Amino acid sequence: MSETSRPVLPRLPRVARGLGYALVGGLALLYALPFLLQLVTSFKTDPDAAMNPLTLMPSPPSTAAYERLAGLSDDDSVPFLRWLGNSTLVAVLVTTGRVLFNSMAGYALARLRFRGRNVLFGLVLAVLAVPGVVLLIPRFLVLSSLGMFDTYAGMVVPLLVDAAGIFIMKQFFESIPCEMEEAARIDGAGVIRIYWSVVLPMARPALITLTILSFQGSWNEFTHFLVSTQSSQYETLTTGLARFVSGGLGSGTQYPLKLTAALLSTIPVAVLFFCFQRYFIRGANEGGVK
Secondary structure, eight states: OOGGGSOOOOOOOHHHHHHHHHHHHHHHHHHHHHHHHHHHHTTSOHHHHHHOTTOSSOSSOOOHHHHHHTTOSSOOSSOHHHHHHHHHHHHHHHHHHHHHHHHHHHHHHHHOOOTTHHHHHHHHHHHHTSOGGGGHHHHHHHHHHTTOTTSHHHHHGGGSOOHHHHHHHHHHHHTSOSHHHHHHHHTTOOHHHIIIIIIHHHTHHHHHHHHHHHHHHHHSOOHHHHHHOOSGGGOOHHHHHHHHHTTTTOSSOOHHHHHHHHHHHHHHHHHHHHHHHHHHHHHHHHHHHO
16 A cells, blocks of 8 residues: 555544643542652651641651651661561562462473373362452461461461462463473473473563562562461561551551551562563563564
8 A cells, every 4th residue: 555545544633632631641640649648748747747638748848757667766666677577588488489389380280291180270270269368267277287377487388389370370381382392302301401491481471470470469468467477576567567557556646657668668569560560571572572
């Protein structure tokens, strides 16, 4: 088709485009306003936050909330650094375990032929259909009977494998052609060598997706830590903030301190997502070329 015969799409009038941009900008501002209020309130004093909760200018500006959470003040009633350390430890261990075990289980279900494979995959799908809240009491009973209640092991081990991650990896492995695996098998490579050296590099998009989802899920996990721990030394950011917001760590509203703690707890997940987003898109394009 020549350039002269190409259909010309009608251009919207400037007024309509301006209204569209204004609508999109208004929706974006409405979405970002709570985060902006959270950021501004973190620099307010307690009286200012209580009297002017919706103002966007702190009067006077104060970094007392950040100093208190960082342990720079004399008041240590909010052990934020301990919560942060526990959340980081659990999230790193759970993310590492899920990426390893979910990818191994997904590869086994996708490539290995053994008796009961379809039944096992059906059980994985059945687990996805069960609401997590239904398993809270059985999980508590199992942890108590195994002596893992109120320990780091009880916080980490039950989260090392999840059915959603196995399903994601299995579906991705099935989309990879088998020719490269067959070539490696002819060269004498075993199952573990094929999985580690041939298949995993090709599964980078799925691995990055699983890493993001695993870290986000373990970082924001609340119900499992609620039934697996009791001592304050095992509190994470979610359980610690819940007790703090409910008034268990002091009197008064303490809006700046609470919002500052919530703001700081969201930063690692946001940074991880935006850092991996570029690699995820690049890996997805490479996977499409392959």
